[in-house]
Every structure is written in structure tokens, then in C-alpha cells.
Amino acid sequence: xxxxxxxxxxxxxxxxxxxxxxxxxxxxxxxxxxxxxxxxxxxxxxxxxxxxxxxxxxxxxxxxxxxxxxxxxxxxxxxxxxxxxxxxxxxxxxxxxxxxxxxxxxxxxxxxxxxxxxxxxxxxxxxxxxxxxxxxxxxxxxxxxxxxxxxxxxxxxxxxxxxxxxxxxxxxxxxxxxxxxxxxxxxxxxxxxxxxxxxxxxxxxxxxxxxxxxxxxxxxxxxxxxxxxxxxxxxxxxxxxxxxxxxxxxxxxxxxxxxxxxxxxxxxxxxxxxxxxxxxxxxxxxxx
Ligand code: 9MG
Numbered sequence: 002x003x004x005x006x007x008x009x010x011x012x013x014x015x016x017x018x019x020x021x022x023x024x025x026x027x028x029x030x031x032x033x034x035x036x037x038x039x040x041x042x043x044x045x046x047x048x049x050x051x052x053x054x055x056x057x058x059x060x061x062x063x064x065x066x067x068x069x070x071x072x073x074x075x076x077x078x079x080x081x082x083x084x085x086x087x088x089x090x091x092x093x094x095x096x097x098x099x100x101x102x103x104x105x106x107x108x109x110x111x112x113x114x115x116x117x118x119x120x121x122x123x124x125x126x127x128x129x130x131x132x133x134x135x136x137x138x139x140x141x142x143x144x145x146x147x148x149x150x151x152x153x154x155x156x157x158x159x160x161x162x163x164x165x166x167x168x169x170x171x172x173x174x175x176x177x178x179x180x181x182x183x184x185x186x187x188x189x190x191x192x193x194x195x196x197x198x199x200x201x202x203x204x205x206x207x208x209x210x211x212x213x214x215x216x217x218x219x220x221x222x223x224x225x226x227x228x229x230x231x232x233x234x235x236x237x238x239x240x241x242x243x244x245x246x247x248x249x250x251x252x253x254x255x256x257x258x259x260x261x262x263x264x265x266x267x268x269x270x271x272x273x274x275x276x277x278x279x280x281x282x283x284x285x286x287x288x289x
Contacts, residue, residue: 006286011143011192011222013120016100018061020222023256023275026062026102026264027055028228029093031085032069048089053097058269062121062262065089065114066104070125070199072157072231079109087113094118102145108136115140123224123264125149125199127177138186145192145224145262146177150200157200166205167212170195174219192262194224198232206232210251213258226264227251228271249274257282 008019018024029052031044052063067085068077086103093099094117102121103114108130111122120142127146128134137144148170150160162169174193182188195216197206216223233239233247245267252263252271256278265271 013100013143014115014118014141016120018100018120020261023260023279024061024262025059025268025271025275026064026224026262027052027058027060027268028264028266029055029063029065029089030069031065031067031089033085045088045092049092049096052093052099055268056097056099059272060268062100062102063093064102064104064123064264065093065119066123067110068105068107070104070153072153072198074153076154079107082107082110083113086110087117090114090119091117106130106133108132111136111140115142121145123147125196127174128181129177134181134184134186138184143190143192144181144186145194146174146181147194147224148173148196148199153199160200160202160205162205166201166209167195167215170209171216171219174216178219178221188221192222192224193219194226197225197227198230203232203235206230207236210254210258213255213260217259222261223259224262224264225255225260227255228263228265228267245270253278 006021009021011018011020029048031048055063065086067082090101090103093101101119102123103110103119104123105111106124106126122137122142122144124144125147126149128137128144150156178188178191181191195209195213228248229241229244233244237247239247249270253274255263256275263271263275
């Protein structure tokens with residue numbers, strides 16, 4: 002008899018990730034405004050120290066991104082993205098032995114990050130860019146497919162859906178899983194993300210979170226990103242630096258509705274919220 006569920010392993014390159022309980026993914030943005038402007042090496046050192054802190058606080062994955070996907074953000078070139086992401090991925094893997102996820106939609110960035118030892122691909126465009134599906138397939142890594150309506154430049158202008166938001170998201174994700182499988186990318190390698198804040202109003206986001214358990218019919222692990230999002234700012238009237246309590250409430254609700262990876266800025270407090278929520282959910286399940 003055991004009081005924990007048996008491990009469910011997701012192979013992630015040199016690592017494997019147990020998804021039988023909720024895990025935390027720490028966000029490491031390496032866009033020019035994210036770290037010290039004391040020069041390139043100083044900025045990379047700062048990013049490494051930040052990642053080290055998130056790992057010490059309990060992050061299972063570090064998500065490295067060199068393209069801002071905030072509403073209104075401008076596109077980056079492949080070279081800009083590679084210059085930002087590659088040195089950080091390389092050092093995270095070599096110096097910290099971290100499980101690194103690369104937040105990109107760019108096929109060349111996927112390939113190079115995988116060659117440097119990244120263990121997961123996080124694509125907010127769900128492998129819809131030309132060549133992305135083939136590139137992801139070639140890496141052998143697991144991929145998170147996220148729902149987004151529109152592009153970061155315009156996605157928040159007037160989001161609207163013809164179906165209830167949760168059905169629209171499920172339909173899109175189902176179609177992307179089918180496209181991946183048709184190309185040879187097996188569903189065992191896929192994770193799904195409803196894409197909170199990506200082409201969605203506050204009402205869409207609230208409704209989607211309330212009904213997120215319906216995504217369990219897709220039978221794949223769910224990843225969610227709610228940390229510091231404008232949804233919290235709009236509901237509570239809080240600036241970005243005061244959104245942690247609201248974010249922890251949402252993280253807890255997401256875990257209760259089936260999320261297995263939480264993508265967050267504040268790893269330590271999220272670990273406590275997630276572990277506390279999980280302890281309640283597991284109560285009485287010792288024979289599972
Ligand atoms: C890169 N990025 C920003 N927000 C995100 C979210 O909610 N999910 C995923 N998978 N990636 C995100």
C-alpha cells in the first residue's frame with residue numbers, strides 16, 4: 002500500500018519528468034529588458050543565478066524564452082532569438098544540469114536548443130509555423146501545444162469566439178494533436194495548454210479556468226500559465242508587481258482542475274500553494 006500515486010514518466014532528453022503530481026516550471030525570459038544592462042555576459046550570469054534560485058525553490062523545469070509574447074510585442078528574427086536563448090540553454094544544461102524547456106515557435110531555435118541539451122519545447126503557436134512540426138519531430142523532445150487566437154501583436158484587440166471558449170480551445174487542441182500524430186509525432190510526447198491571456202477577454206479566461214476540467218477528455222497532461230497575467234490585474238485592480246496572491250489562487254484552482262505543470266515567475270510561493278492544494282486533493286486516496 003502506498004500514499005503516493007505511481008510515477009508517470011515523461012521522457013525529456015537526458016531527463017525524465019514525473020507527472021503523477023503537479024510540477025512547477027520557472028519562467029526565464031531572456032529578452033533585452035529582462036536582465037541587467039551591464040553587458041551581454043553580465044546578463045547571462047544574472048539569468049543563470051535567477052534560474053539557480055528557481056531550481057533551489059523547487060522548479061522542475063526552467064522555461065527559457067527569447068521572444069516576448071506579451072500583447073503588442075514585436076516579432077524577432079531567428080538570429081536575435083538564437084543569440085538570446087542559445088548561450089543560456091547551454092549554460093543551464095552544462096552548469097546546472099537543469100531540465101530546460103525552450104519557449105519558441107521557430108524551427109531553427111527548436112533544433113539548436115535541442116542540440117544544446119534542452120529537454121522540452123514550449124510552443125505558444127502549437128507548431129503551426131512552417132517547418133515547426135517537422136523540426137519538433139526531429140528533436141525527439143516532448144512539446145507543449147498552446148491555444149492562441151491571433152498573434153501577440155493583435156490578439157487582445159477584440160477577441161471573440163463562435164463557440165463557448167472551452168469548446169473552441171478543445172477543438173483547436175484536438176486538431177493540433179491530430180496534425181502532430183499524422184506527421185508522426187506521437188501523442189505520448191504532447192502536453193496541452195489552454196493559453197490563458199492569448200486572444201481572450203477576462204470573461205473568456207474566467208470561464209475557461211472554471212471549466213478547465215473538461216480538457217481532461219483530451220487525455221494529455223495540462224500545462225497552464227496564469228502567473229502575473231493581466232486577468233489578475235483586471236479583476237483585482239493590481240499592477241503586475243502585486244499579482245502574486247491572485248496568481249496563487251488561480252494556480253490552486255488550476256491544479257484542482259487537472260493542471261500538471263504550472264508556468265510561473267514566483268516558484269517558492271507557488272510550490273507551497275500547489276503542494277497544499279495537492280495534499281487536500283490526495284486526502285483519502287492512499288489506495289490509488
Ligand atoms: C511563453 N508563454 C507565456 N505565457 C504562456 C502560457 O500561458 N503558456 C505557455 N505554454 N507558454 C507561455
